[in-house]
Each structure stands twice: as C-alpha cells, then as structure tokens.
Amino acid sequence: MLRFTDEHEWLKLEGDIATVGITTHAAEQLGDLVFIELPKVGAALKKGEAAAVVESVKAASDVYAPVSGEVTEVNPAAVDDPATVGSDPQGAGWLYRIRLSDPGAMDGLMDEAAYAAFAK
Amino acid sequence: MHEDAVEPVAPAAPPVPRSIEPERTPLHATHLALGARMVPFAGYAMPLQYPAGLLKEHLYTRAAAGLFDVSHMGQIALRADDPAEIARALEALIPADLLGLAPGRQRYGLFTDASGGILDDLMVARLGDRFVLVVNAARKAADEAHLRAHLPASIQIEVLPRALIALQGPKAEAALAPLAPEVAAMRFMDAREVAVGGVPAIVTRSGYTGEDGFEISLPADAAAGIAEAFLASPEVLPIGLGARDSLRLEAGMCLHGSDIGPSTSPVEAALSWAISPARRGSGARAGGFPGAARILSELDAGPARLRVGLRPETRVPVRPGAPLFAGADDDLPVGTVTSGGFGPSVQAPVAMGYLPRALSDAGRQVFAEVRGQRLPLVVTRLPFVPAGFKRG
Known part of the structure; x- marks a missing residue:
C-alpha cells in the first residue's frame, strides 16, 4: 500500500513496517541535496515530530514522522550520497523504515491519485 | 516538511495580491523562457535557480562563466559642475578616499551611521565628471533618501532606470569581448563607458562571486537582447540568486542584512580595508564621516x-x-x-x-x-x- 502525506512524504506499507521517503515533487522543490540526517534505529517516533532533516545548499527542511512507531532501519545510501534522495526519492533514495504502533494510522492518508492532485 | 530558511517548498505560496505584486526586471521574460523558478526578493520577482540547479550553476560560474540579472540593485548617478564637490559630499557619508578616486575607477564603500553601524555597502564608480553608485536592492529607497538628506542641492541625484547584468567567471572576458573589445584592457575595479553590441553601457570589472568578471549597466529596453547574446555562448549559463549567495559566501563577501548592518561596525565586520588610509587617524582627511569616533577608535584599539x-x-x-x-x-x-x-x-x-x-x-x-x-x-x-x- 503506497500512501502520501500533505507534508510531501510517501509511505509504503508491507506487513506492519512502512518505508518512508520524500516525494518526487518535494525533491524537485528542494533542489540539490547536500546533507541528510536520519533517525536512529530503535528510536520511537511520534506522528508529527521531526524525524529526519534534508538539507539543500541553501536550506534545511525537517521531515516529520507521518505515523507513530519504532524505526527499524535507515538507508545508509541516503546519508552517504544525499544526491540519491534528490535523483530517486521514491526508490533508492528512501529514508527510513518504521514499525507502525497503530496499523490503522495509514487510513486518512492520500493515495497516489489524490496526492498528484494535491501537489499540482 | 518544514522550511526554516530561504528556499520555498511545495506547495507554492498563495498568490500575492495584485497590489503588492513584485516588480519585474527588464529580463523577466528571459527568465521565464529559460525555465527559472521565480521568487520574490527585495520587492522583485527574481530567478532563484534555472533548470540546471544551484550546484551546477555555482560550479559553472567558477569553471566558465555565469550570467546574473542584478537589475534589482539600485543604480544612482550623481552629477555636479565640479566632480570634486561630489567626492567631498560622499566622503561625509562614506569612510573611503573618493577625492582620490580617478576617472575610470571604482571603489567599495560603506554608508555608516552616527553610531558607526553600516547602513549599506555599495560600489562607487567615477565616470568622467559623474559618480555612479550601485547599492543593495533592499536599501535602494533608504539610500536615495539618505543622499537627498545629506548632499547639497547643487548635486543632482538620479536613480537610473537601467538594467544591470553581471557576467562572472574565468570565461567572462571571452564572453563579453566579442561584443565590447575594449573590456579586454580593463583590470579589476576599472569602470568604463563602452558600447556593448552597439548599446551604450557602463561596464565595471567587478562582481560578487570572487571570480574575474564584469557588471554591465544597460538601457532597460536593450538588456534582454544583450543577455540573450551572452547566453548564446556555450561558455555562459544563467545563474540564479541561490548560486549567487553560495558563490559570495565562498568568496567571503558580506550580505547586507545578514553579515553586516546597523548593529555591526566596519571594523567588527573585518571591512577595515574599505576605510581608506586618507580617512584614518593620521590620514590627510581623517574622520569626517558618520560614526568616525567609534570606527577610528576600533581601528586603533581593535574591536x-x-x-x-x-x-x-x-x-x-x-x-x-x-x-x-x-x-x-x-x-x-x-x-x-x-x-x-x-x-x-x-x-x-x-x-x-x-x-x-x-x-x-x-x-x-x-x-x-x-x-x-x-x-x-x-x-x-x-x-x-x-x-x-x-x-x-
């Protein structure tokens, strides 16, 4: 299940674990990325709190946790080469994986068509 | 996602009401045709970046040449029967040796205030018997008012409705010389009135990137044609405000409103080099500018x-x-x-x-x-x- 937030993040749910990243639209708006900070594996995130930071040459942007849960994995490629997040944000440039504390948390989020209309 | 700095992030900001819609520079249509992402800056719609992106634009400027629209900046001409009168009047506002500024030369200067703070930083060029100032966009109206309040009525003050294009980088001369062969003979901080592609221009060999390069003042209606002629050269890429800022930061140059302002003195700002020897304690025309007491004492004792x-x-x-x-x-x-x-x-x-x-x-x-x-x-x-x- 692929879902999107109005903060321009995507989540792909497999079992009770969601992979999280920023959308292609967000990456285009941010421009060249030069630094990525990710949460620690094992961190308990609350929905709405800053989970990661993506920085372009000019600006730092917080990426908020779209759901509550425990971080199970982070993407070392995103940290080692932030350009990966810029060039393939919805693929190789994923940010982290989170085990949802509430499996119903994805319910209210946008599907791909709704997000495409939202980001237009 | 939440931005805490300059760059806008999706979704785009709501449309600005028409009454306060930003002004457009003479290159507005050129920016749109080049696919620029436009942002409001100092009251103008300005290109933040072009499709190449900030990193490529920055590196291209250091390797070849970049073209910058800086038409938002203020260009102010000062005229009087006696150019020395203009120099003396400016010296009462700027701690630089302007009586000693030769025709065809340009100098970096600071408008200081009574407490020794920096009202603005600017370029002062002497062209024959007139002076042309280039001031920051956000300070344009304040600087004009400052000049009108302090210069004698015998000096005419005219804000020039001209475009300003910067060509910066090691290939800047190669890009400009085909349209204006005289520029090859210019050196850093020279200022000349020359024809660029047949258009009367004021050219200075200076800039805001740390690279060799030129700033070219043009009549507004001729600017787009000249800019497009430069951009036809494979050595020239259009550069937005984003890379302009990263280039000047690497060059150690100050941004007024961030690095310098009314709460910083020139000595604190490590701009003592902009205070000419003639205006210092033992100089021929020591002091005589706003905030001189503080600034001269900081030069002596350290800030x-x-x-x-x-x-x-x-x-x-x-x-x-x-x-x-x-x-x-x-x-x-x-x-x-x-x-x-x-x-x-x-x-x-x-x-x-x-x-x-x-x-x-x-x-x-x-x-x-x-x-x-x-x-x-x-x-x-x-x-x-x-x-x-x-x-x-």
Whole structure:
C-alpha cells in the first residue's frame, strides 16, 4: 500500500513496517541535496515530530514522522550520497523504515491519485 | 516538511495580491523562457535557480562563466559642475578616499551611521565628471533618501532606470569581448563607458562571486537582447540568486542584512580595508564621516568582536542564526553565525559569523548549536576559495 502525506512524504506499507521517503515533487522543490540526517534505529517516533532533516545548499527542511512507531532501519545510501534522495526519492533514495504502533494510522492518508492532485 | 530558511517548498505560496505584486526586471521574460523558478526578493520577482540547479550553476560560474540579472540593485548617478564637490559630499557619508578616486575607477564603500553601524555597502564608480553608485536592492529607497538628506542641492541625484547584468567567471572576458573589445584592457575595479553590441553601457570589472568578471549597466529596453547574446555562448549559463549567495559566501563577501548592518561596525565586520588610509587617524582627511569616533577608535584599539570564516568539522551545514560557543559544554553563547550553508566548490559546509576578538584567531575550534547538538567548527581565514580577480 503506497500512501502520501500533505507534508510531501510517501509511505509504503508491507506487513506492519512502512518505508518512508520524500516525494518526487518535494525533491524537485528542494533542489540539490547536500546533507541528510536520519533517525536512529530503535528510536520511537511520534506522528508529527521531526524525524529526519534534508538539507539543500541553501536550506534545511525537517521531515516529520507521518505515523507513530519504532524505526527499524535507515538507508545508509541516503546519508552517504544525499544526491540519491534528490535523483530517486521514491526508490533508492528512501529514508527510513518504521514499525507502525497503530496499523490503522495509514487510513486518512492520500493515495497516489489524490496526492498528484494535491501537489499540482 | 518544514522550511526554516530561504528556499520555498511545495506547495507554492498563495498568490500575492495584485497590489503588492513584485516588480519585474527588464529580463523577466528571459527568465521565464529559460525555465527559472521565480521568487520574490527585495520587492522583485527574481530567478532563484534555472533548470540546471544551484550546484551546477555555482560550479559553472567558477569553471566558465555565469550570467546574473542584478537589475534589482539600485543604480544612482550623481552629477555636479565640479566632480570634486561630489567626492567631498560622499566622503561625509562614506569612510573611503573618493577625492582620490580617478576617472575610470571604482571603489567599495560603506554608508555608516552616527553610531558607526553600516547602513549599506555599495560600489562607487567615477565616470568622467559623474559618480555612479550601485547599492543593495533592499536599501535602494533608504539610500536615495539618505543622499537627498545629506548632499547639497547643487548635486543632482538620479536613480537610473537601467538594467544591470553581471557576467562572472574565468570565461567572462571571452564572453563579453566579442561584443565590447575594449573590456579586454580593463583590470579589476576599472569602470568604463563602452558600447556593448552597439548599446551604450557602463561596464565595471567587478562582481560578487570572487571570480574575474564584469557588471554591465544597460538601457532597460536593450538588456534582454544583450543577455540573450551572452547566453548564446556555450561558455555562459544563467545563474540564479541561490548560486549567487553560495558563490559570495565562498568568496567571503558580506550580505547586507545578514553579515553586516546597523548593529555591526566596519571594523567588527573585518571591512577595515574599505576605510581608506586618507580617512584614518593620521590620514590627510581623517574622520569626517558618520560614526568616525567609534570606527577610528576600533581601528586603533581593535574591536570587541570580529567577523570570521568558519569551517564546520562535520558534514552538517551550519545556518545563519546558529549560536556559537567557546566550549562544547558552555551555557552562554559568545557569538552567532550570520551566513552559512554548503560550499559547492569547497565541497563542504562553510559559514561566517561573529566571535569575540580573543577567540577569532584562525585555527581555533568553536562550537555551533544545531538542532540541540554542539558541532565543532574551525575559525578560518577568508575567502574559502582563492579570488580570480584580474589585478595585473
């Protein structure tokens, strides 16, 4: 299940674990990325709190946790080469994986068509 | 996602009401045709970046040449029967030797206030018997009012409705010379009235990138044609405000409103070089500018704090506003970062900020607080990249 937030993040749910990243639209708006900070594996995130930071040459942007849960994995490629997040944000440039504390948390989020209309 | 700095993020800001719609420069249609992302800046719609993106634009300027629309900046002509009268009147506002500024030369200057702060920084060019100032966009109206309040009525003040294009980079001369062969003979900080592609222009060999290059003042209606002629050269890429800022930061140059302003003196800002010897304590025309008492005493005794270059030792960019600490565990900050980001040519984060003079020696480690963490930085001599000016 692929879902999107109005903060321009995507989540792909497999079992009770969601992979999280920023959308292609967000990456285009941010421009060249030069630094990525990710949460620690094992961190308990609350929905709405800053989970990661993506920085372009000019600006730092917080990426908020779209759901509550425990971080199970982070993407070392995103940290080692932030350009990966810029060039393939919805693929190789994923940010982290989170085990949802509430499996119903994805319910209210946008599907791909709704997000495409939202980001237009 | 949440932005805490300059760049806008999706969704786009709501449309600006028509009454306060930003002004357009003479190159507006050119920017749109080039696919620029436009942002409001100092009352103007300006290109933040073009499709190439900030990193490529920055590196292209250092390797070849970049074209910048800086038409938002203020261009002010001063005329009088006796050019020495203009120089004397400007010297009462700017701590520079302007009586000694030869025709065909340009100098960096500062409008100071009575408390020794910096109202604006500017370029002063002497062209024959007139002077032309280039001032910051956000200070244009204030600077004009400042001049009208302080210059004698015998000096005519005219804000020029002209475009201003900067061509910057090691290939700038090669890009400009086919349209204006005389520029090849110019050196750093020369100012000339020349025809560029048959259009009457004021050309100075200067800029805001640390590279060799030119600023070209043109009649507004001719600017787009000249800009497009430059852009037809494979050596020239259009450059937005984003790369303009990262280029000037690597060059160690100040941004008024961030690194300098009314609360910083020229000596604190490490701009003492802009205070000409003739205007200093033992000079021929010592003092006589606003804030002279403080500024001259700081030149003698040293300022309490100093603008310095800062190299973060981690990969985390340190942004303007970050507090600086002498020690990793200190409670009280000793200074603040005023400019900071990623330096594409340095390939690392770079920053500038103010520190107490006792902590401002190159090589000293200090700490910045970023997202609750103390990160080490090293005080570094400016600029971060060597200047490419054509001084010879």
